[in-house]
Amino acid sequence: MASHNLLILPGDGIGPEVATQVERVVDWFGKRGIARFETERDLVGGSAYDAHGVAISEDAMKRAHAADAVLFGAVGGQKWAGVPYEHRPEAGLLRLRKDLKLFANLRPAICYPALADASSLKRENIEGLDILIVRELTGGVYFGEPKEIVTLENGQKRAVDTQVYTTGEIDRITRVAFDLARTRRNKVSSAEKHNVMRSGVLWKQVVTEIGKEYPDVELEHVLADNCAMQLVRWPKQYDVIVCDNLFGDILSDVAAMLTGSLGMLPSASLGAPDEKTGARKSLYEPVHGSAPDIAGKGLANPIAMIGSFGMALRYSFGLTEAADLLDGAIADVLASGVRTRDIAGPGVNTVGTVGMGDAIIKALDTRG
Ligand code: NAD
DSSP: OOEEEEEEEEESTTHHHHHHHHHHHHHHHHHTTSOEEEEEEOOOTHHHHHHHSSSSOHHHHHHHHHSSEEEEEEOOOGGGTTSOGGGSTHHHHHHHHHHTTOOEEEEEEEOOGGGGGGSSSOHHHHTTOEEEEEEEOSSGGGTEEEEEEEEOTTSOEEEEEEOOOOHHHHHHHHHHHHHHHHTTTSEEEEEEOTTTOHHHHHHHHHHHHHHTTOTTSEEEEEEHHHHHHHHHHOGGGOSEEEEOHHHHHHHHHHHHHTTOOGGGOEEEEEEEEOTTTOOEEEEEEESSOOOTTTTTTTOOOOHHHHHHHHHHHHHTSOOHHHHHHHHHHHHHHHHTTOOOGGGOOTTOOOOOHHHHHHHHHHHHHHHO
């Protein structure tokens, strides 16, 4: 059985609490002989700053480069509000994204039937939802130059951000979306604004060309503003949505909130495939932050972090059955009524972080 090398970077706040639960799940898969994982832990964020004076050490970066996948908890907190900008906790995450060249951000929005009533949409519009937003993460208006605020001769100021994409950047993110669609329901919706933006015109052209290489995958083009409306009207019409950095930022947050708590949302960031092995660098992390308000209290919901490991099983290791098993166990736990505080209605009994971990391990035992 192949062994997979996992680097776990718990980070700050609730990061270590939820990371401990994911380690239990990783161990479960190892013990059951479903897959073997070599795991290492290292510091990132404020905890790395406290130990090494930087948000991620060179040693940890080396391990991240060598790992088959990185599992990242969360970083940040008031304690580090005053540290120099280049050493702030978030700098550790940004360095990982940059050095591992993680250009593709995957944000699933899945609605477990047991939580459908927690959504702001009606149950019939949301129950069973399973969509994936593929966002370009390293280009576009957040990075384009010039990016500045200048003072004009008349005393007014002028701010500029530059939306810029090359065919290569659009090509590689589009291929990720089409490849993923093939593992799902074979549909890609490309969201841009070709009606008012030149970058949108190029985006649409490149996506159309690549679509011809995937005749088995349905391709539709949708204006990004219309996509936002459709997401809150009838999200189940989508399978994979591919978009640039700015639109992806907004559309993935819209999709996320359709499904309830931050504590439920996993994500993945993928790099380019290695020319020799085809393996991609990858980092998996919950969407939530370090939640200082509940850190150290044992209240955090570990599902987003455990679901992030599920994405690693699916997208880094090709262990689809193991990923389905884990998703099924999470669904069973929710269906049985087990809730952490963030996903419980008023008056509902709740469990803590460890209790939710226990329930997921028990559900795995039952299914596996
Ligand atoms: P947050 O996601 O940490 O918390 C927002 C709210 O959601 C809080 O009320 C929190 O208790 C709750 N919450 C979050 N995760 C939860 C979980 N797993 N279970 C139960 N409840 C959960 O966002 P914030 O409060 O804006 O930021 C707090 C810190 O986290 C800041 O320092 C911020 O910079 C950092 N942050 C880090 C990341 C990251 O590491 N990727 C992302 C976002 C924010």
